[in-house]
Amino acid sequence: MTNAKQSLAGKVALVAGGTRGGGRGVAVALGAAGATVYVTGRSSRAGRSDLERPETIEETAEQITAAGGAGIAVRTDHSRPEDVRALVDRIAAEQHGRLDILVNSVWGGDPLTDWEHPLWEQDLDTGLRLLRQAVETHVITSRFALPLMVARKSGLVVEVTDGNTARYRGSFFYDLAKSAVIRLAVAQAAELEQHGVAAVAITPGFLRSEAMLEGFGVTEANWRDGAAKDPNFAHSETPTYLGRAVAALAADPGVMAKTGRALATWGLYKEYGFTDADGRQPDWPAHWASALEEEHGPLGDPL
Template identity: 85%
Template sequence: MTIGTPPLAGKVALVAGGTRGGGRGIAVQLGAAGATVYVTGRSSAAGRSDLDRPETIEETAARVTEAGGLGIPVRTDHGDPADVRALTERIAAEQDGRLDVLVNSVWGGDPLTDWEHPLWEQDLEQGLRLLRQAVETHVITSRYALPLMVARGSGLVVEVTDGNTARYRGSFFYDLAKSAVIRLAVAQAAELKPHGVTAVALTPGFLRSEAVLEHFGVTEATWRDGAAKDPDFAHSESPAYLGRAVAALAADPDVIAKSGRALATWDLYEEYGFTDTDGSRPDFAAHWAEHLVERYGPLGDPL
């Protein structure tokens, strides 16, 4: 890499579930670091997914390009093996078999999460659908994307989750999904390490996704006003913060030393020196330890 060359110039990334939220933040920041980023999901200019949100993969891809990379939107249902196989075959054909970064960020489980009832009172099909949406999609995507990395003997897989400890997350199927995604990283790391490929799980803190901003009645420009509704929101972080963590991991030549670990943005900002868009360095674990531990108990040690 020459002076002035972006750290991920020439690298190819796939951000599965890059339409909005953390996935969008990751895609854009990989682009800002110079990568070519395939942005996939079901919400596109051709039609919305069943979440019926306005964000599209085309918008994310355009932001990737504006940031300095190359964004390529591909409408993909990551629950459909044939769709994912076609996606990875396209990447292989267009990029001479190259894939350097795979981000499994498919979620879409918010409307399926029941926060009010224990397992025995929940709608079983709804809960199983959440698991298919949030876990099975990751498995399918890795199944077809990993051969590109293994063939080259390098690469990084990032499994995006919520939380990096064994602490119960408040709803049976939600907890199972987010914990399972961490285990996906552990299992992939074990199988990939002999091939020079890294796999980690990564969580943000209190993430200001589009839906969260709407809930607080604010925009990214006015997000601090949301703290009047919830003081903890003052310690939230933008999707770009998560994205910068992924870009830093992807640019680290020694990242394989972290393989199999459950990481967090608050683990990485000091090591890599990145900040949020406003120059701050949110650390939700520190905020939890100072203000929330008496109410909710400790976060626990990372898995």
């Protein structure tokens, strides 16, 4: 694998939705590979988003810089086209029109997801709001950011999702959102290929985000204790693993061969050789096949 400290030196990235979780993991990993990373979201030291969580884009930017890159926090509501237009105009002005990597990781749908009820018993306004938050934000961001890549005839778009198979994800609007994000990658790949720009979707396995750690009553320092509540937690992965997968893709000169595909950390580590923060190489489908398939059925083939 290319030296992570040098592989993305001089590259410019935008991680939309990089405040926490997988987005933060990707942003910091790109910084560790030497990139200049614009990290955006609504949670800032100037004020929290409606999620009311403590993580901020400024913290992520500081972690990017500490890792060896250049982190630039820009408070942005990606559901507002005027906000995104201003963000992209700023990147173009500050980076002489350069944008090499776009990561669409806006989510914020956890409090909007109803895991208990079928579609006909769910609150329609809440479900539609989830789709706007998790899908429309990606469309808006790509609409304004892609011209920078098209103009330079190079770049990589990454759509962060959950799952890369047709298996139902357990909640109607959640499943629709995560499946739609994969189609966003497919559609962008089809339109961008002639311009030398690649587009892929990528999923982590069982992601050990800040919220997930809290839900299990553990910290990253003692995360293994969470397996007492759910043995599957022992096979989880940190946001760093996802980040290193994206950094490896961004550094791969042959990434166009993957355009239009739905990828996963568990497939990419075998190709690029990266590890999680603790040196492990979690493989969620392998665990599923050995421990969960008999009860829940196979995960299915990648889309």
